[in-house]
Amino acid sequence: MAGEIRIEIREAPETGRVAFVTIAHEARLNTLNPDLMRDFAAALARLSADAALHAAVLTGAGPKAFVGGADINVMAALPDGEAARSFITLVHGCCRAVRDLPVPVIARLNGWTLGAGLELAAACDLRIAASHAGFGMPEVRVGIPSVVEAALLPGLIGWGRARRLLLLGETIDAAEALAWGLVERVVPAEALDEAVLDWLRQLGSAGRQALRLQKALIRQWESLPLREAVAAGIPAFAAAWESDEPRRMLGAFAQRRR
Numbered sequence: 001m002a003g004e005i006r007i008e009i010r011e012a013p014e015t016g017r018v019a020f021v022t023i024a025h026e027a028r029l030n031t032l033n034p035d036l037m038r039d040f041a042a043a044l045a046r047l048s049a050d051a052a053l054h055a056a057v058l059t060g061a062g063p064k065a066f067v068g069g070a071d072i073n074v075m076a077a078l079p080d081g082e083a084a085r086s087f088i089t090l091v092h093g094c095c096r097a098v099r100d101l102p103v104p105v106i107a108r109l110n111g112w113t114l115g116a117g118l119e120l121a122a123a124c125d126l127r128i129a130a131s132h133a134g135f136g137m138p139e140v141r142v143g144i145p146s147v148v149e150a151a152l153l154p155g156l157i158g159w160g161r162a163r164r165l166l167l168l169g170e171t172i173d174a175a176e177a178l179a180w181g182l183v184e185r186v187v188p189a190e191a192l193d194e195a196v197l198d199w200l201r202q203l204g205s206a207g208r209q210a211l212r213l214q215k216a217l218i219r220q221w222e223s224l225p226l227r228e229a230v231a232a233g234i235p236a237f238a239a240a241w242e243s244d245e246p247r248r249m250l251g252a253f254a255q256r257r258r
């Protein structure tokens with residue numbers, strides 16, 4: 001089936017080592033089919049093992065879409081519930097692979113971000129959108145519920161707005177997505193790469209181990225009751241001292257103050 005996953009590793013002193021992951025199925029708005037999803041999850045699993053990686057950027061090929069959703073033609077041909085279960089497990093596997101990447105992942109939303117595409121974006125740690133991008137969960141309009149990582153949406157935008165996306169199938173523009181908290185930044189398309197670079201530089205100036213510990217802790221905070229979420233921070237803080245990063249970076253700060 002058409003489409004591919006492109007991985008490019010770029011390394012620069014101000015950003016550290018960064019993986020640029022592109023979902024490339026431009027003719028079909030980078031929609032997700034089973035082969036593409038298997039390749040995506042496998043590629044991200046390989047990236048997870050890269051101990052020198054500092055951050056990742058996830059985007060879609062071309063100017064029109066980040067990901068236009070799961071492939072409707074494939075879903076229309078699913079013969080039964082068992083096949084549907086396998087298909088949605090692949091979608092979930094892609095979102096989980098993003099969440100499981102131990103480094104911060106920036107979603108570079110270069111256009112339509114719909115259905116499974118919005119779930120992938122929600123699975124990222126930071127979202128930046130081009131001003132022409134559009135967002136929505138049109139599943140109910142094609143007779144299916146929004147499931148798996150759609151469950152992240154209420155945490156981002158609240159239950160009322162999530163219901164507007166999930167039940168009304170509303171499509172919103174980038175300005176509204178920013179106002180709702182669905183994305184963290186919106187810029188004109190021609191400024192998208194510079195804005196991504198700006199975030200990568202900020203991540204690049206932070207400790208690699210600290211970012212990894214922070215991402216893992218945020219994931220725990222998302223699912224734990226408050227008391228356990230707070231307690232989970234203590235071993236995470238202690239774990240930071242397993243490398244020389246805190247001593248080195250705290251020491252450098254103290255040195256500059258002197």
Ligand SMILES: C/C=C/C(=O)SCCNC(=O)CCNC(=O)[C@H](O)C(C)(C)COP(=O)(O)OP(=O)(O)OC[C@H]1O[C@@H](n2cnc3c(N)ncnc32)[C@H](O)[C@@H]1OP(=O)(O)O
Binds near residue numbers: 031073116139142
């Ligand atoms: C478990 C997860 C489920 C889901 O994700 S459900 C959500 C699925 N997504 C959607 O419902 C969006 C469907 N697409 C659209 O409504 C439109 O596209 C847009 C409004 C996003 C863009 O419209 P325009 O700019 O006119 O582009 P275009 O000509 O419609 O699309 C270019 C090519 O992409 C194919 N395509 C678009 N979305 C999908 C899709 N989700 N699955 C399969 N193909 C898709 C089209 O058919 C066409 O292809 P061709 O030129 O061969 O006709």
